[in-house]
């Protein structure tokens with residue numbers, strides 16, 4: 559968890575893991591001239607954070623994070639807190655909760671395109687003030703690059719820019735990434751500084767090597783009635799998942815990536831008739847996500863099946 563608390567009246571709670579989580583914080587910094595506190599975290603942290611500090615804020619924006627049952631119970635039981643919360647998330651697996659609770663805001667598509675936490679929050683900020691500093695091409699392009707990289711929209715002309723942002727985020731980490739783009743010189747179009755582009759290039763080579771080594775170390779096995787490929791890996795989960803999914807597209811239903819360092823699993827797929835958000839929930843109730851990209855945290859519910867896969871994996875390497 560990363561906290562930047564300066565006794566402001568606004569708090570952004572956003573997703574720590576990727577550039578979509580960073581995007582909302584950057585936009586908030588620019589829009590409110592950095593008069594905003596932020597906390598970067600994952601889903602299970604939200605309830606604890608709210609319990610601890612909700613009363614210090616007038617507005618709390620929760621971005622790119624679904625609300626789990628403890629966060630929902632906490633907010634539903636506290637009218638004053640409920641009034642302060644604005645929620646911006648885009649995970650299809652949570653749509654059912656959004657119908658039950660007015661404070662949950664899940665939008666998956668805008669104009670037939672998958673949206674992102676950053677895009678939803680951007681649209682909200684524009685609705686507050688059309689003449690604001692972020693209503694220009696530079697930020698529209700930043701938002702689109704972030705969106706298409708987050709939802710893996712390969713048809714967007716901004717996909718390479720989005721992927722470059724993803725690489726930069728993984729090299730620099732959240733704080734440096736946020737600070738660079740919160741104070742970057744605004745130009746006609748969104749661009750990444752030459753200096754960073756060189757770093758991104760060499761990191762992309764390292765990424766390619768990593769993905770290739772993951773491709774060579776896959777376990778093919780079964781989960782329920784599905785044929786799956788299991789990877790034990792810790793980096794570049796979407797790239798690893800998609801590379802494996804396309805290599806084995808004729809033999810498997812989806813890819814399971816087990817990240818023991820983060821105690822987290824990711825599911826990636828290529829099939830239209832399989833909803834990985836639902837499958838993630840079948841592993842553990844904390845699971846969720848999109849149809850073709852989902853995940854869950856390893857806990858008591860799923861430890862036996864994960865243990866079985868890890869052992870199978872180890873034996874297959876003997």
Ligand SMILES: [Mn+2]
Nearest residue numbers: 578622675708
């Ligand atoms: Mn997202």
